[in-house]
Amino acid sequence: MQFKDVIGLEETKKQLIGMFKKNRLSHALLFLGKEGSGALPLALAFAQYINCDKVNGRSANSSAVSLFGETTEDDETNNEDDSCGVCLSCQKNSKLIHPDVHYSYPVVNRTDKKAPISTEFIVEWREFIANQPYGNSYDWLQYIKAENKQGNITVKECEEISKKMILKSFEAEYKFLIMWMPEMLGKEGNKLLKLIEEPPPNTVFLLVAENDQFILPTILSRTQLIKIPNPNKKDIAEALIQKKVIEVGLAKQIAAMCEQNYREALQQTEFAGDNWEVTLRDWLNTIVKTGPAAQVKWVEDISKIGREKQKQFLKYFNKLLEHGIRLRTMGDLAMDSSLHENENQHSINDFAGRFNRLCDISQQQAIINELDLASYFIERNANPKILFLSLTIKLYHIISNKSVILVS
Numbered sequence: 001m002q003f004k005d006v007i008g009l010e011e012t013k014k015q016l017i018g019m020f021k022k023n024r025l026s027h028a029l030l031f032l033g034k035e036g037s038g039a040l041p042l043a044l045a046f047a048q049y050i051n052c053d054k055v056n057g058r059s060a061n062s063s064a065v066s067l068f069g070e071t072t073e074d075d076e077t078n079n080e081d082d083s084c085g086v087c088l089s090c091q092k093n094s095k096l097i098h099p100d101v102h103y104s105y106p107v108v109n110r111t112d113k114k115a116p117i118s119t120e121f122i123v124e125w126r127e128f129i130a131n132q133p134y135g136n137s138y139d140w141l142q143y144i145k146a147e148n149k150q151g152n153i154t155v156k157e158c159e160e161i162s163k164k165m166i167l168k169s170f171e172a173e174y175k176f177l178i179m180w181m182p183e184m185l186g187k188e189g190n191k192l193l194k195l196i197e198e199p200p201p202n203t204v205f206l207l208v209a210e211n212d213q214f215i216l217p218t219i220l221s222r223t224q225l226i227k228i229p230n231p232n233k234k235d236i237a238e239a240l241i242q243k244k245v246i247e248v249g250l251a252k253q254i255a256a257m258c259e260q261n262y263r264e265a266l267q268q269t270e271f272a273g274d275n276w277e278v279t280l281r282d283w284l285n286t287i288v289k290t291g292p293a294a295q296v297k298w299v300e301d302i303s304k305i306g307r308e309k310q311k312q313f314l315k316y317f318n319k320l321l322e323h324g325i326r327l328r329t330m331g332d333l334a335m336d337s338s339l340h341e342n343e344n345q346h347s348i349n350d351f352a353g354r355f356n357r358l359c360d361i362s363q364q365q366a367i368i369n370e371l372d373l374a375s376y377f378i379e380r381n382a383n384p385k386i387l388f389l390s391l392t393i394k395l396y397h398i399i400s401n402k403s404v405i406l407v408s
Contacts, residue, residue: 033228106151
């Protein structure tokens with residue numbers, strides 16, 4: 001993966017490149033970024049950049065270094081701001097098969113055998129990164145069919161890491177361990193402390209995390225923190241247009257609603273053809289107007305669309321409520337012109353304003369809490385009919401049977 005494949009984060013990329021060029025590369029870095037920030041793709045791109053033959057002057061076309069260490073006038077190595085993507089090292093890195101780049105990530109028991117290790121899942125890991133580089137830990141555990149099992153990084157994995165990292169590198173100058181989700185590394189992570197604190201020469205640990213509160217303090221204190229911001233709306237919209245080939249108005253609308261979470265933006269593009277506003281209007285009308293018979297029919301329909309679509313629908317409702325609260329508290333300052341550019345959908349601002357007349361802030365907050373709880377249960381395979389019927393009844397009591405008509 002190259003830096004150009006990582007959405008936005010230009011300042012962070014420059015910071016990392018500057019660290020390497022100025023020989024200030026720490027032996028242990030913590031890439032801390034929220035879901036959808038691109039922390040993992042950035043770590044992969046950084047490792048590929050450092051080991052790139054062209055960046056390191058090992059390619060056939062690069063100029064040699066003189067006897068006294070200074071570069072010649074023709075040497076352009078220090079001007080490289082991305083890996084070349086074509087040298088042998090880059091090709092191996094892009095396929096996640098470079099012998100000097102090792103990976104560690106949460107895994108689960110496949111059988112009754114205890115203490116699984118990451119290399120047992122390396123085929124799935126390569127496929128996952130190729131298909132979902134912005135995926136989160138839930139996506140990964142679902143990809144390896146973990147079901148309800150809790151993923152973790154085991155004691156045996158720590159022992160395997162120690163064995164790998166004390167060896168000399170095979171091809172590249174630097175040897176890497178990219179550990180994804182160190183939050184799932186328990187007290188067994190203390191086995192790695194000495195290795196992280198005093199690694200072999202040219203050994204780099206890249207830890208990629210979402211929440212540093214769950215990382216062992218002993219490990220946290222031995223790393224240099226690199227905060228990864230989420231990409232901005234403009235970068236997300238441009239990426240959606242280029243990578244997902246969707247029209248400009250829809251891309252801007254998704255970018256405005258995804259809260260700078262590129263993973264969420266990608267998920268919304270998969271359901272872009274679904275008109276959640278109509279579904280939501282129907283649901284709210286059954287709650288405040290038409291009564292139990294219509295509610296049961298709506299629950300029957302929503303229970304058939306599949307778990308992922310159900311989660312997206314709840315997220316849409318949640319974000320509309322949040323936008324309504326912003327409209328209530330900030331007025332015109334909360335208006336986002338990008339929300340008006342998709343002519344195929346109703347005005348989100350108008351719908352949020354109508355809902356504001358139906359509920360006050362405390363009611364909206366109560367509904368948000370119920371929607372979050374429902375999403376949690378959907379991810380854990382709750383029965384959709386029971387869940388949405390229960391949610392419908394709760395919303396009825398929260399709204400208290402007010403009579404605002406929601407249809408245009």
